[in-house]
Amino acid sequence: MTTTTDIRTNMSIVWNGHTWLVLMAQFVNPGKGSAFTRAKLRNLRTGQVVENTFRSGEAVELAEVENKRCQYLYNDGTNYVFMGNDDYEQFSLDKDFLGDATKYLIDGTEVYAMYIDGNPVSIQLPPKMAFKVISTPPGVRGDTASGGSKEATIETGAVVKVPLFIEEGETIRVNTETGAYDGKAN
Amino acid sequence: MGGDRSSNSGRVYDRELAQVKSLYFRKIREFFDGRGFLEVEVPCMTPAVDPEPAMHHFETVFDGMYGGKGERIPMYLVTSPEFQMKKLLGSGFGNIYTLARVFRNGEAGGGRHNTEFTMLEWYRMDVGYEEMMDETEKFVKWMAGQSGLENFPGSKNLSRDISWDRKSLNDLFIEYCGINLNENRGVEQLKKAAKEAGIAKLGGLSGENFYDTNACETWDDVMYKIFLNHIEPKLGFEKPVFVYNYPASQAALAKKCERDPFWAERFELYINGNELCNGFSELTDPVEQRKRFEEQNKMRAEQGRTTFPVDEEFLTSLESLRLQCGKGCGGNALGADRLLKVLIGKEKIEDVMLFPIEKMLYK
Numbered sequence: 001m002t003t004t005t006d007i008r009t010n011m012s013i014v015w016n017g018h019t020w021l022v023l024m025a026q027f028v029n030p031g032k033g034s035a036f037t038r039a040k041l042r043n044l045r046t047g048q049v050v051e052n053t054f055r056s057g058e059a060v061e062l063a064e065v066e067n068k069r070c071q072y073l074y075n076d077g078t079n080y081v082f083m084g085n086d087d088y089e090q091f092s093l094d095k096d097f098l099g100d101a102t103k104y105l106i107d108g109t110e111v112y113a114m115y116i117d118g119n120p121v122s123i124q125l126p127p128k129m130a131f132k133v134i135s136t137p138p139g140v141r142g143d144t145a146s147g148g149s150k151e152a153t154i155e156t157g158a159v160v161k162v163p164l165f166i167e168e169g170e171t172i173r174v175n176t177e178t179g180a181y182d183g184k185a186n
Numbered sequence: 187m188g189g190d191r192s193s194n195s196g197r198v199y200d201r202e203l204a205q206v207k208s209l210y211f212r213k214i215r216e217f218f219d220g221r222g223f224l225e226v227e228v229p230c231m232t233p234a235v236d237p238e239p240a241m242h243h244f245e246t247v248f249d250g251m252y253g254g255k256g257e258r259i260p261m262y263l264v265t266s267p268e269f270q271m272k273k274l275l276g277s278g279f280g281n282i283y284t285l286a287r288v289f290r291n292g293e294a295g296g297g298r299h300n301t302e303f304t305m306l307e308w309y310r311m312d313v314g315y316e317e318m319m320d321e322t323e324k325f326v327k328w329m330a331g332q333s334g335l336e337n338f339p340g341s342k343n344l345s346r347d348i349s350w351d352r353k354s355l356n357d358l359f360i361e362y363c364g365i366n367l368n369e370n371r372g373v374e375q376l377k378k379a380a381k382e383a384g385i386a387k388l389g390g391l392s393g394e395n396f397y398d399t400n401a402c403e404t405w406d407d408v409m410y411k412i413f414l415n416h417i418e419p420k421l422g423f424e425k426p427v428f429v430y431n432y433p434a435s436q437a438a439l440a441k442k443c444e445r446d447p448f449w450a451e452r453f454e455l456y457i458n459g460n461e462l463c464n465g466f467s468e469l470t471d472p473v474e475q476r477k478r479f480e481e482q483n484k485m486r487a488e489q490g491r492t493t494f495p496v497d498e499e500f501l502t503s504l505e506s507l508r509l510q511c512g513k514g515c516g517g518n519a520l521g522a523d524r525l526l527k528v529l530i531g532k533e534k535i536e537d538v539m540l541f542p543i544e545k546m547l548y549k
Contacts (some may be wrong), residue, residue: 026296028414031464032240032436033406036414038296053414055407148201161198181198 002062004037004054012063012116019044019063021121044121066115072105091120101125103158104176125176130185131155132171139164199540209334210526214306217328223283223308228270230287231261234497237482241265242291263289266519267307269500275309276503283308294543297534301543304522311511314467315451318516319428322455323350330529340531351427362417373405380412406435422456429454438478440466457528465518470508472501
């Protein structure tokens with residue numbers, strides 16, 4: 001049985017007659033009495049975002065989701081267009097809807113799309129992805145004043161904090177959930 | 187030629203954070219040392235702990251002295267330095283403080299908790315919780331004004347000379363929900379009051395009652411569910427606020443209010459929706475305290491969880507403490523990492539730790 005303790009980001013739940021995508025889940029323990037899970041939810045029909053704090057251990061219904069592999073094609077500034085690997089059907093998702101994920105999309109990136117009632121409602125990026133560094137200042141050896149790291153711009157235009165020895169043209173791995181540098185890629 | 191000290195081909199750790207945090211701890215010590223407090227050390231692991239049912243302890247085993255003789259003595263990581271601090275108070279230490287590592291199993295996820303964290307805890311003789319609120323306000327304002335801890339993007343100017351708000355829990359329920367807890371001390375009453383107060387409507391989806399307290403079995407649960415949904419997210423944004431007088435059922439180590447023992451002399455500080463500390467007029471009645479421990483152990487047993495032997499030395503210390511301080515004794519436990527998070531404008535507690543548990547285990 002799924003309970004509120006299991007609520008995590010990117011899950012879909014049915015609550016009070018509506019289907020919601022979990023945008024954020026946070027454990028809360030007031031230190032007395034029960035623990036709680038605070039969640040930010042997007043109503044999949046209206047798009048409205050609400051926050052609710054659930055008491056831990058209450059039963060919750062998971063929405064029926066279908067995951068399909070698809071490919072990112074292009075964007076026109078606001079709409080990001082994807083194509084299903086199996087059915088070649090194209091669909092588009094709003095830039096705001098995608099949030100930080102837009103920082104890591106390159107033409108051809110393979111992602112999982114989550115479908116509810118036949119509608120794509122969110123995409124899931126691979127947890128770690130490789131990107132080329134297109135611009136970064138040269139790192140000065142032993143430069144601890146900067147905290148041992150510097151900023152690098154990757155091919156999508158996003159900025160990542162990297163160690164000083166990373167140079168332009170190198171390929172790095174990025175944790176797409178945290179935006180953190182995760183080592184050099186070959 | 188020395189090697190490149192940063193040539194770790196793995197992760198980047200935040201050196202700037204380490205510098206700020208080092209300064210932060212130095213400043214905490216400067217404040218308390220300067221006010222005549224003695225810094226004390228307390229153990230991370232003890233044979234008897236607080237039976238508070240909301241806490242999940244890490245349990246371990248001591249193999250015995252002299253290399254381990256095969257004894258298997260249960261030991262527990264502390265969830266708070268309180269018991270040991272009160273033993274020192276009982277022994278006549280006077281005003282003391284500690285920066286203790288505490289451990290709460292299962293508490294992590296989403297940016298508010300880390301299973302292991304640093305608790306700044308201090309005790310002052312001959313005062314009650316009002317003086318503790320005064321001192322806490324002075325402390326945070328002082329810290330916020332320290333060079334090196336101010337002017338971070340996202341941080342607020344907390345050092346300005348304006349008095350912070352103080353509201354009782356009941357005041358907040360009346361203000362935000364139109365519910366008077368004093369008139370709704372039964373669990374069904376409170377559930378009904380929540381429904382009638384119409385605080386259920388989530389913005390935009392009017393006409394539908396999203397409020398669900400039916401699954402809550404105790405008054406405390408209903409109260410907290412309302413509090414966490416409708417009150418806490420709004421606290422301490424314009425100005426920091428102290429919330430005081432909590433139900434005695436949620437303050438096992440605090441003195442009950444003389445005028446109305448339903449409430450206890452407990453307070454918490456909120457800044458930008460973050461709960462930062464938990465302070466009391468400390469209970470110094472060992473008979474009352476023993477009773478409360480027995481109730482807590484009973485609850486734990488009912489939930490099928492470990493019960494703990496009553497820490498007799500702790501109860502004896504309380505008696506000694508009671509004899510020492512006429513007016514009473516005030517204490518406060520403040521989440522040091524959370525306060526730093528607020529001071530430098532970070533969003534999650536993981537952002538002020540070099541090795542948060544999530545990073546070690548999952549990322």
